[in-house]
Amino acid sequence: MTITPIAGTAFVTERELFIGNEWRPGSTGQRLTVIDPATEQPVGSAAAASSADIDAGVAAARAAFDHGPWPRMTIQERAAALVRFAEELEKDAEAVTELLVAETGLILGQSRGGALTMPAMLRYYAGLADTFPLVEKRVGVTGFTARIEKRPVGVVAAIVPWNAPLALAAFKLPQALLAGCTVIMKPSEDTPLSAGYFADAALRAGLPAGVLNILPALPTESDLLVRHPGIDKITFTGSTTVGRAIATSAADTLKQLTLELGGKSPAVVLDDASLQRVVDTMVPGVTGNNGEVCTNPSRLIVPEHRKDEIVGALAEAFAALVVGDPRDPKTDIGPMITRKHYERVMGYLASATEEGGRFAVGGGRPPGLDTGFYIAPTIITDVSPGARVAQEEIFGPVLTVLTYRDEEEAVRIANGTEFGLSGAVYSEDFDHALQTARKINSGTVNINNSITIDIGVPFGGVKQSGYGRELGPEGLGAFLNTHVIFLDGEPLRTL
Structure with a gap:
C-alpha cells in the first residue's frame, strides 16, 4: 500500500x-x-x-x-x-x-x-x-x-x-x-x-x-x-x-x-416571504456540495409579481460566489466530480435554451477555469413546469425558477414531478407556512430554510x-x- x-x-x-x-x-x-x-x-x-x-x-x-x-x-x-x-x-x-x-x-x-x-x-x-x-x-x-x-x-x-x-x-x-x-x-x-x-x-x-x-x-x-x-x-x-x-x-x-x-425538490415562496431569508438559505442550498446533492432545492416557485425581485437578488448572490480550487479556503464551489457528470450537467443547460429558457446568471463554464470540471452557479428562468430542467434531477449548482398566480397553482407545481424527497415553504406567517408545507408530497419539508438534515430525525x-x-x-x-x-x-x- x-x-x-x-x-x-x-x-x-x-x-x-x-x-x-x-x-x-x-x-x-x-x-x-x-x-x-x-x-x-x-x-x-x-x-x-x-x-x-x-x-x-x-x-x-x-x-x-x-x-x-x-x-x-x-x-x-x-x-x-x-x-x-x-x-x-x-x-x-x-x-x-x-x-x-x-x-x-x-x-x-x-x-x-x-x-x-x-x-x-x-x-x-x-x-x-x-x-x-x-x-x-x-x-x-x-x-x-x-x-x-x-x-x-x-x-x-x-x-x-x-x-x-x-x-x-x-x-x-x-x-x-x-x-x-x-x-x-x-x-x-x-x-x-x-x-x-x-x-x-x-x-x-x-x-x-x-x-x-x-x-x-x-x-x-x-x-x-x-x-x-x-x-x-x-x-x-x-x-x-x-x-x-x-x-x-x-x-x-x-x-x-x-x-x-433522486430528488427535484421544490421551494415555494409565498407572497409575504422575506427576500433576505430566501437568498440567505437558497444560495447554500442550491450550491452546497457543488450542487451535487439529492435534497438540492432545485425548483424555486415564486409569485409572478415577485419574480424579478427574487431572481435579481439571487443572481447577484450567485455571481458573488467563488468557483475554483476546492483546496482554497476562499472557494465556495468546486468542480463536478467527473468529466462524464460535467457533460451531463452541461447537456441540461443546453436543453434549457432549447426550451426557451434564459440564464439570469451562469449557464456554462466559468471564465478562466480551463482545467477541471467546473460549472458556474446558474439560474434558469422562463421555462415551463414541464421542461426537462424543471422535471429531471440535474445534480449540479443549477436553480430553475418557476412562477405561479395563486397558491393552488404553486402547490400543484411543487407536487408536479415524479420525485418526493424534500421541499421548502417560505412565509412570515408560520401557520400559513405550516398549512402549505402539509400539502407538499415529500419526505421532508422545511419552513423558511432550504435543506435540513438532523441525525435524530428520520430521513427519506x-x-x-x-x-x-x-x-x-x-x-x-x-x-x-x-x-x-x-x-x-x-x-x-x-x-
Missing part, C-alpha cells in the same frame, strides 16, 4: 479489497483509477472486485453473522465498539479531508464535515443502546403472552454514492452495526479510496473479522452483490434509475430494501425518491426484524 503526500498531507492513494479484516488484491488485477476533478490528474487507484471477490466478501460477512460474536454481543457491547470506532476515525480526519477534496472536488469545509460525520453518527447510535426497546412482552387479544424481540436483519449490502461518500455511508453503517448486522460496503467506483479509512479504523477498534467488508466494484459486479443469495438487506443511496434496477434485481430473493433516491422520500427511512431511531429499526415467541403454551384459541 503506497502513501503519497499530496497537498501537504499524506493519505493513502492505493487500496485493495477489505475482506474478513484482511487487505486482499482483487482476483483479476483490475483497478479503479481516481481522477482529481480540479486538476484532471490521477490521484490513485483501488482494486475492483470480481464475481469471485464478491462471493468471498459475502462469505466473510455471512460467517461473521451466522457464527461470529458480533450479533451475539449485547447491544451495549456493540455500542462500546462503535465509540472506539469513532475515536479511531477521528485520528485520520485531516488525511481523510485532503483525500475527499482530491477524490470528489468538494471544498475543504464540506470535505472536513464529511470526514467527521461518521464519528458523530457512530456516537449518536451508540447513545441509543440503553433506550432503544429490543424486547417487549405483550398480552394479545386471545390472552396469550408474547415475547416480541428485535433481531438483526443479517448481512447488509450498503451501496454508497460518490457525491458525499463518507457522510452518506454514515447514514447506513452505524445503524446496521449497532443492530448486530454484518456489512459489505460497496463504495462508488468514482470514490473508492476514502472508504478504506473505515477499514483502517475498524481494525484498530477491534471489530471482529467479517463485520465490515469493503468491496469497490463496477456495475456488473455490483449487480451480482445485489442478487447474491447471501445478502439479507440492501441499503442504497443514488439515482432513481439505479434504484429501480436494484429493486428489480433484489426481488428474486425478496431482500429487504431501503432506497434513498416518497414516490420515485424511494422508500424506507434513515437516521433517528427509525434508521436503527430498519436493520431489525421482529421475532415473536408465544410463552403460554396453551391450546390455540381463536378470536
